[in-house]
Amino acid sequence: MSLLIKRKLKKFLINNVRSISKLRKRQLLQNEDKFEVYNMQPKTCTTKNKIYVWGMADTGALGLATTIKVHKHGTMTVKRFPKRMPFGERFEVIDAAAGYGFSVFAIEPNEENNYYTLYGTGLNTDSQIGYHKLRGETRKPLELLLYPAPIELPKESHDEVHKVVKVSCGRAHTVAITENGVIFTMGNNSYGQCARKIIEDEIYLGSNVIHRIDTKYEIFSNERIIDVTCGQDHTIFLTDDGKLYSCGWSADGQTGLGHYKNQDEPSLIEGDIKNEKIVKVSSKGDCVLALNDKGEVFGFGNSEYNQILLNSDEQQINVPIHLEYLTKMGKIVDIAAGGCFSMVLNENGDVFVWGYGLLGFGPKVDFCKFPKRIPPALFGRNSFNKENRVVSINCGLYQMAAINSDNDLFMWGRNKFGSLGLGHENDQYFPLKSLVGAKVKKILCGVDHSVAICNLFI
Template sequence: MFRSFKRIYRLPERQYTTKAKRSVLMQDKSKVLTYSPKASDPKQRRVYAWGFQETGALGLQTNIRKAKERYTEMVHHPTRMQFSVNTDVIDITAGYGFSAFAVQRSDGQTLFGSGLNTDSQLGFQVKGSLKEPSKLDVIIYPTAINLPRLENETDADMQVRCMSAGRAHLVVITQNGTIFTMGNNSYGQCGRAIIENEDYRGSALIHRISEKEICRANDEIISVECGQDHTMFLTKLGCVYTCGWGADGQTGKGHYDTSGEIELAKGEIVDQRITKLACSSDCVLALNDKGEVFGWGNSEYGQLDSSENADTQVNTPRALSLTKGIGKIKDIAAGGSFCMLLNEDGLVYTWGYGILGFGPRVEQTSKPQQLLPPLFGRNDFSDKTHVTSIGCGVFHMGAINSDGDLFMWGKNRFGHLGLGHKKDQFFPFKTAVNGKVIKVAFGVDHTLALCRPFI
């Protein structure tokens, strides 16, 4: 079942002890991105961050003095992260209180992270000497995550192909087809055997797997999607492989067991060419090359079946009858208690339970309902404007339109909608991001946007 906010996300205490705060604020700057006051190359992509700042997931501090002043504040407006001039961010992902950034740099580093590191989800980060290291549970600056290399692996081999973050684990796949997993493995979500009472804090273990051990011949992994405590891999041939927490059937293996074995999902997707997976918690949606939608996992709020006496837990992927009649589906998203669809006409549909975008009086619908195009920027002066992609976190949703504008709605307890306040937003509302939005990463309490400059 979908677990409560307190269970899925362990908030740090708002006030740190003097010793702990000093350890965080005096983080070794030799391992972090060098900030520069100079304007970056206009061709470079930009990253904006907003939401809960206390975890360090926004990585916005530029010096110790400002860190002391702003450490416990929320950031209610999209704020640009100032990466160094020789750093181009190519991908982003947001976990529960932490963020990761895939980069291209001349020094060969390809991955950075900031935020909570209580389970080493950002790799082995310590301060001090090897004899007397001090474990860092909170990383307030984007810091290098050193992926272990073999002798013959080049910088090009280690460039990030795709990545995804869960509640407390991170999965990264590099260009040479190597899968790196780190962080909490209590349910096998890192694709390795579960070790009872394993201590993840300050762990130097980054598990390494070759995609050849998982995929069929002439196949390769093209994307990875992390749920709350499980992981799914999608291949070029449209196959889905999963591991981790399976109590709601979210691994799609036909049972409710938990396992660190990465195995092929079963059910009605076996003979399909799946092109996208979507999951932010325990409910999974999958899209095939024909624009048809499949689902499995938690269906407590009717996300997968609106019929009477429907199963609330689905352990075998099945085609969703409730999405029929909407047309060919182009994009999908699945939150903690709701789901979203985008069809080829650029129309957005939502259903399930929560703030669905229809106003404060509509909090549940058993079938997908359309959100009107004017909510996403279409008007008499811009009648061609349409939504091009959608996404969501556990509690909030977002959509990018053809003009590169981002619209968001949903729960807003931590200001993670970027609207300048903490009030819940019941209709899609444009977020003031100073760039054309390419991709959005939805954390449980913060949001990241990867953008191109307007000019």
């Protein structure tokens, strides 16, 4: 066979194959019965609450399982956008708290998670998230956890099951309360903030000490503790009948006990709240605000920037005083006490701020001696959405947050490590909507990161 005939035959075969291929494609396009069908089953998730985190990730506080190589090389890892946390897909989170470089989660205990109810992630230099060790013979205590690990709470009997419903974190200590009223404290106790005796030169790294307090003891006069608030190095307990007990560092009077000494045993706070029913307490630094059932606010602790007393040079208040000047703002329904500022929310959904910092009034205002209202339009209220209003507020040391009736989160203030969730690290001078892709129910602000408990839109 000549070379010319071979070439013509090869060309003929190639053209026929191409024609068959084109014909086949046309048939497939015209006949839907020939399509391959893939039955894609989405992964089911039974948890109601979803957890979003953002800010400093290098400490492990975000619990996103970042590789340990990043930490060893000293590379700063920052999440500027809110990211959905895998931990929240596995466990039903009841409550959460953001400390100084660490986070704690209270979850629904069940057989699948071996009935653990408290998990922690992030810095653990003071055993503020329990005792965790390396595997193997060395068994060295872990100073940093990159993903939430269970915290072993002491039990009185083998079959005892705890269900933590409230949790709060300070600079390096954690306090948890179970639905049965049992209290657990762990971490640094240098000032008595863990409600146990101060031990000189106590070593907290690798400590197994988790202090248990049963409310049946006389320490709380047999009253039931229903909530807890941790300041920087102090702790305040709230009873079911609205009384407050405190312990810890009191150099600025933040325990409200009438002195400036360390307090290692919780004691009853009196002053102007003696005959009041307190429903909420807020404290991120050394200033404390307390709200009663009538919508009145009381304050004590540090007032260096007039966050408690107005027109006064007094900077330390060691007993609660009634903040009468807030009565002009109407009935108060929520409070937030930061490092050097105070914030309240009235029943009309108006937010008032005063003190020092980036308060939400633009770059030219960093100090406000008297409470001033932030324009409601900045939180989404306008002529098309007249009913929109702020329903809750919170804060960190340097940043502020508000959630409106549409479950949108607004944040402003210092944006250290992207802790405002705005997609950048620039300071924010007025409230701006954070980029959380869900309905925000609760926001927890740490010193360099944030945690949000959310529901999905659908």
